[in-house]
Structures are given as C-alpha cells and as structure tokens.
Amino acid sequence: MQHFFVTPEQVEEEEITITGSDVNHIRNVLRMKKGEQLEISDGNNKKYLCEIREMTADTVQAGILEVYHTDTEPACRTVLFQGLPKSDKMDWIVQKAVELGVSEIVPMATRRAVVKLDAKKAKKKTDRWQAIAESAAKQAGRGVIPEVHDVMSFSEALAFGRTLDHVFIPYELAEGMEETRKQLQSLKKGESAGIFIGPEGGFEVEEVEKAAAEAGAAPITLGKRILRTETAGLFVLSVLSYLMEE
Structure with missing residues (x-):
C-alpha cells in the first residue's frame, strides 16, 4: 500500500x-x-x-x-554524526540509515574530509538528503521522517553530542571487543546515543581525544576488519537495532 x-x-x-x-x-x-x-x-x-x-x-x-x-520506531533515539564522504556516498548512507531506524543524521565537517561545502552548496545538499530520508521513511514504513541537520563543524557536533546519553566513536586504533560489547549493551530503552563516523581518511588522534574529553565519547572497535565510512555507521546502527528490538 x-x-x-x-x-x-x-x-x-x-x-x-x-x-x-x-x-x-x-x-x-x-x-x-x-x-x-x-x-x-x-x-x-x-x-x-x-x-x-x-x-x-x-x-x-x-x-x-x-x-x-505505529510500532516501527526503535526503542532508543540514535543520532548518526557522519563525516562528509566523497561523491554521492552520503545519499546511500542517509537512505540505509533511515531504513535501519536512525532518528537524526548530522553531516559533519572533519579535518580529513575531502569534501568542502560552502553555505549555498551545503543547503542544496541538505535539502536533497532530507528528501532521500523522507522517501526511505515511506519505503520502510517508518512512523516519523528522520531529520537531516545542516552541516556542522566537528566542534558543533560535539556540543550536540553532549546532550545525548551515550556517544560512541568507532576508531581503527581502538582495541577490545569485550569493551565494545559492554559499551553498546549499556544503552537502555528510552535513552539516546550518538555515533560519530569519520570520512574516508578516518579521524585524527586529536579529534578522538577531543570527542572523549568534550562529549564523553567512548572509542569502540568494529572488529578485525577496517570498514569503509559508508559501512561503519550502518554496522553500529544494525547492532543497536538488534539489541533494542522488542
């Protein structure tokens, strides 16, 4: 229908x-x-x-x-902070993140991001991503349309992250899958979580340290394999959806 x-x-x-x-x-x-x-x-x-x-x-x-x-919405609020990727990868990330139950998406400018958007281009891109989110929400039978925020600086994104109950930052130098399990399983129904994903070049060490100091971000590992920027956030959303699904 x-x-x-x-x-x-x-x-x-x-x-x-x-x-x-x-x-x-x-x-x-x-x-x-x-x-x-x-x-x-x-x-x-x-x-x-x-x-x-x-x-x-x-x-x-x-x-x-x-x-x-509706009963299609997740039991927790998830915000995907996505470092701006190259090409049209963000289109795909927005579509799949909405299908997986994300609540909000924050496009984020980081040090290693190749893509640089001026105000005019950023507004046009955000409008496009919001339209993609609406289309994906219709297809997935969502009860709400997740909001795609205007592009934020890394500092602005961290300030937003401080308002959430949990903040996770997948990082290739993080170790200990058991600690990652503990961090993800600490999320309870009704709480909120932010997921910080770097662009193709990942995060710089200083950015990870700043995220931990200013937003309480917990560095986590996603396993032995290095995932692409368009895969990492969806991996975490999938795990959280599994943990939170009624």
Missing part, C-alpha cells in the same frame, strides 16, 4: 488534506483514482488508513477509515 507523510495540521477529524509534491505523485505518477486506499503518517507515530475522495491539481482529500499507532 502506498505510504505518505503529512503534518498534524493537515489532519482533521474525518479527512486529511495532502498537498505539495505528493499530489503530483499520486495523480500523475501512481495514477491513483477516487476510492483507492493509501496509508498516511502524521510524523508523530500515528498512521491513518485512508480512501481518496477528491483530487484537484493542488490537493488530494483522503477520508479517514482507521487510525492506529
């Missing part, structure tokens, strides 16, 4: 008004007709089974048939 997102303000007692680009998608891409059913999320973990009643060039009116709460 086709899945769409709206804001709570678009939800009325008996119907939902869909606007924006989804209208064109429903009418001209999917070629849906009056009477067809679709699923709508309000971004607050509530879903609606609806039936199309009216369509215009600008809106789709969908009557509410059934209301239910």
Whole structure:
C-alpha cells in the first residue's frame, strides 16, 4: 500500500488534506483514482488508513477509515554524526540509515574530509538528503521522517553530542571487543546515543581525544576488519537495532 507523510495540521477529524509534491505523485505518477486506499503518517507515530475522495491539481482529500499507532520506531533515539564522504556516498548512507531506524543524521565537517561545502552548496545538499530520508521513511514504513541537520563543524557536533546519553566513536586504533560489547549493551530503552563516523581518511588522534574529553565519547572497535565510512555507521546502527528490538 502506498505510504505518505503529512503534518498534524493537515489532519482533521474525518479527512486529511495532502498537498505539495505528493499530489503530483499520486495523480500523475501512481495514477491513483477516487476510492483507492493509501496509508498516511502524521510524523508523530500515528498512521491513518485512508480512501481518496477528491483530487484537484493542488490537493488530494483522503477520508479517514482507521487510525492506529505505529510500532516501527526503535526503542532508543540514535543520532548518526557522519563525516562528509566523497561523491554521492552520503545519499546511500542517509537512505540505509533511515531504513535501519536512525532518528537524526548530522553531516559533519572533519579535518580529513575531502569534501568542502560552502553555505549555498551545503543547503542544496541538505535539502536533497532530507528528501532521500523522507522517501526511505515511506519505503520502510517508518512512523516519523528522520531529520537531516545542516552541516556542522566537528566542534558543533560535539556540543550536540553532549546532550545525548551515550556517544560512541568507532576508531581503527581502538582495541577490545569485550569493551565494545559492554559499551553498546549499556544503552537502555528510552535513552539516546550518538555515533560519530569519520570520512574516508578516518579521524585524527586529536579529534578522538577531543570527542572523549568534550562529549564523553567512548572509542569502540568494529572488529578485525577496517570498514569503509559508508559501512561503519550502518554496522553500529544494525547492532543497536538488534539489541533494542522488542
């Protein structure tokens, strides 16, 4: 069944008004007709089974048939702090991280990041990544659309990390898988966790030390193999999803 997102303000007692680009998608891409059913999320973990009643060039009116709460969201809030990678790797990272249940994504400028974005390019990239997050959330049946934040400096990201209950920073020089297990298993349901991932060149030693001193980041190992930047964060999200899954 086709899945769409709206804001709570678009939800009325008996119907939902869909606007924006989804209208064109429903009418001209999917070629849906009056009477067809679709699923709508309000971004607050509530879903609606609806039936199309009216369509215009600008809106789709969908009557509410059934209301239910979603159970697709993880039991903990996870924030992926991703060092800016080269090429279009960030597109793939955003898509897969959303599928794996990430709550928020923070693109992050680090010392070894090859990609340098000015304000104009960064805004354009962020808008693209947010659109990818929305599409992935629809596909995965998420109850919310994870937010892709504006690009942050490493210091800004650490300040954000200080607001979270746990911060993990995979690092190729970290040792001790048993300590890594202990750190990841310390996350409890209802808590929050930040995952700091370096770009292709990884983190510099000073950055890891700064993350530990300023945000309480725990260096962890991901095993005997060195993972690419587009794999490392997804590895940690997968482990946390396994640990937290009801």
